Amino acid sequence: MNKADLVNELAEKMHITQNQSRQFLNTFQVVLAEAIKRDTPVMLQGFGTFTPWLQTEREGRNPRTGITCVIPARTSVKFKPGKFLLRDLNS
Numbered sequence: 001m002n003k004a005d006l007v008n009e010l011a012e013k014m015h016i017t018q019n020q021s022r023q024f025l026n027t028f029q030v031v032l033a034e035a036i037k038r039d040t041p042v043m044l045q046g047f048g049t050f051t052p053w054l055q056t057e058r059e060g061r062n063p064r065t066g067i068t069c070v071i072p073a074r075t076s077v078k079f080k081p082g083k084f085l086l087r088d089l090n091s
Contacts, residue, residue: 046084050077
């Protein structure tokens with residue numbers, strides 16, 4: 001499912017326009033990104049937790065040329081599913 005499919009599905013289930021659905025999804029992305037930038041986990045009860053984590057600088061290799069290079073440190077996000085999401089997926 002891509003973003004357009006998700007917008008359509010949300011609009012249909014919430015009985016709102018696709019524009020409102022897209023605006024909701026874009027706002028959610030902005031709020032989530034701002035919280036992650038502040039190093040704050042985002043916990044959605046029953047759904048899961050988005051947690052920021054710092055990937056350290058490491059050495060990588062270009063698979064095409066074999067040349068090694070340094071991959072700089074960066075912030076990434078881990079997602080841990082909540083128990084209700086896991087229950088729904090495995091029932």
